[in-house]
Amino acid sequence: MRARFPLWAGRKLSPLGLAPAALGAWALAQGPERDPLQVGLVIAFLVLSLALHEVAHGWVALKRGDPTARDLGRLSLNPLVHIDPIWTVLVPLFMYWTQGFVFGGARPVPVDYHRLKHPLRDMALVAVAGPLTNLLLAAAFMLCFKASVVLLGNSVSDLQPRVMWGAMHFNALLFVFNLIPIPPLDGSRILAWLLPSGLRRAYVGLERVGMIAIVVLILGVPAFKVLVWAGIDATVELLDLITLRRW
Numbered sequence: 001m002r003a004r005f006p007l008w009a010g011r012k013l014s015p016l017g018l019a020p021a022a023l024g025a026w027a028l029a030q031g032p033e034r035d036p037l038q039v040g041l042v043i044a045f046l047v048l049s050l051a052l053h054e055v056a057h058g059w060v061a062l063k064r065g066d067p068t069a070r071d072l073g074r075l076s077l078n079p080l081v082h083i084d085p086i087w088t089v090l091v092p093l094f095m096y097w098t099q100g101f102v103f104g105g106a107r108p109v110p111v112d113y114h115r116l117k118h119p120l121r122d123m124a125l126v127a128v129a130g131p132l133t134n135l136l137l138a139a140a141f142m143l144c145f146k147a148s149v150v151l152l153g154n155s156v157s158d159l160q161p162r163v164m165w166g167a168m169h170f171n172a173l174l175f176v177f178n179l180i181p182i183p184p185l186d187g188s189r190i191l192a193w194l195l196p197s198g199l200r201r202a203y204v205g206l207e208r209v210g211m212i213a214i215v216v217l218i219l220g221v222p223a224f225k226v227l228v229w230a231g232i233d234a235t236v237e238l239l240d241l242i243t244l245r246r247w
Contacts (some may be wrong), residue, residue, distance in 0.1 A: 038162055045167035047079045049137050050106040053174065054082050056133040057126050058109040064122040066115040074109050082106045120193050127189030134174040135235070141168035142239045169232070172239065176231040182214055183207035 055077065058069025069075055074082070083089070087105035116122035145164035148154045154161050181187040184207045192200050206213075217224040 035159065035162075038159060038166070041159075041163045042166040042170065045141075045163070046170050047083075048077070049134060049167070049171050049174065050088075051077055051079045051082045052133050052137065053130040053178075054106055054109045056129040057111065060126045060129040061109075061111045061116065061122075064125060065117040066112050068112045068115065069109045072110060082109075084108075124190045124193035127186040130186050131175045131178040134171045134178070138168050138171035138175060138235070139239050139243065141165075141171060142236075142243050146243060168239070169236070172232050172235040173228075176228060176235055180214075180228075182217075183210040185210070185214070 055075055058075045061068065062070050062075070076082075084105060084107035088107065091105075111123070111126055113119050113123055116126075141164050145161050145168060148158075148161045148164055149156055152160075156162075156165075178185050179187040179190075181191040183204060188203070188207070188210070192204055195203055
């Protein structure tokens with residue numbers, strides 16, 4: 001078993017975002033009038049959301065028999081322990097200044113596939129925990145947005161609602177993007193569990209080139225971005241529905 005899944009040693013990236021201004025989505029790169037305070041607050045909530053995403057992976061792994069993340073101090077809400085110098089800092093800055101959108105990743109929480117009680121199924125459970133955490137956070141930020149406008153009487157153009165909306169939108173993006181079934185994104189762990197054994201090994205082996213494929217799709221395939229944003233729009237609509245639409 002160990003020889004068959006050498007790639008599943010916890011390597012996973014959580015994309016920070018995919019927000020070209022041409023798609024008309026809320027993005028940090030849009031408009032000279034953007035408020036630096038708003039940008040800073042949204043980034044702070046985004047970093048916290050990434051930390052919670054990774055902690056969720058580690059916590060479920062712990063419950064399923066693998067204490068690796070706990071033993072390495074990764075079950076922490078301190079964002080600093082989840083920052084990767086290249087994927088969390090250099091790549092997002094480069095993409096922001098050259099492409100106009102933010103893309104990168106948090107430092108992956110290590111998961112030892114072979115210490116899980118039921119490795120294949122449990123790896124899928126570990127994987128889905130991260131995106132579900134972002135979905136719950138998106139719902140919480142949607143509630144905060146509506147409460148700010150309805151209960152506190154703020155205009156939607158005020159700072160607090162704009163920050164809540166931005167944090168909600170980025171968490172919806174993290175939820176959708178991480179469920180894309182391209183290794184090493186979380187969706188690939190779920191699909192690998194569902195695939196017949198004859199296809200699973202070849203599919204998991206795509207992880208070696210998975211991030212390259214993702215970058216190529218983002219930069220070179222407009223239909224891919226359209227599909228991603230369609231998923232985000234559907235998620236936002238669902239969040240609006242479950243938070244009772246207009247209060």
